[in-house]
Amino acid sequence: VELKPLTATSYNSFMGGVDKLDSGLQPYSPNRRTQKWFAKLGAHFFLVLVRNGWVVFQSRGGSYDFLKFLELTIKGFIQTTGPARSRQIQAQPGTGPNRQQHLLKRLRPTGAQARPAKRCRQCYKSGRVKKTVYCCNHCQGNPGLCAVPCFGDWHANQN
Numbered sequence: 001v002e003l004k005p006l007t008a009t010s011y012n013s014f015m016g017g018v019d020k021l022d023s024g025l026q027p028y029s030p031n032r033r034t035q036k037w038f039a040k041l042g043a044h045f046f047l048v049l050v051r052n053g054w055v056v057f058q059s060r061g062g063s064y065d066f067l068k069f070l071e072l073t074i075k076g077f078i079q080t081t082g083p084a085r086s087r088q089i090q091a092q093p094g095t096g097p098n099r100q101q102h103l104l105k106r107l108r109p110t111g112a113q114a115r116p117a118k119r120c121r122q123c124y125k126s127g128r129v130k131k132t133v134y135c136c137n138h139c140q141g142n143p144g145l146c147a148v149p150c151f152g153d154w155h156a157n158q159n
Helices: 006-028 037-059 066-081 121-125 150-158
Strands: 088-090 103-106 134-136
Touching: 006 037, 006 066, 037 066, 121 150, 134 150
Parallel strands: none
Antiparallel strands: 088 103, 103 134
């Protein structure tokens, strides 16, 4: 019979749960080189929370493996929050007689562009090059316009 050193016995008696947690989360590690440190930290905490929930679920007779439990948890979060809604920003007051028709609209992602942007027409007139994610949904050509102050300035100059 081989005896373990006292330090190894002590470590095993107090740190068993931590080792199990680390080894259980290792295949699902959120540590990617492209993410910022706070995104990695948030994803790690989320996985720890889900893992602890799975341990409680298993102790009460649950039969799912961790991957299935993780998948169902994420689906549950997505279904309760729902898809993101695009919102239209109302024109600034005093931008002309047809101000009710002119709304600032956010450009929607397309297959080719995940984050579409246009040049701001008002900034371009002033000699600046600035990209914006908003456009006027009523003006001809749906010109790209910064929310403030270009949207109001553009419509004041159009009338």
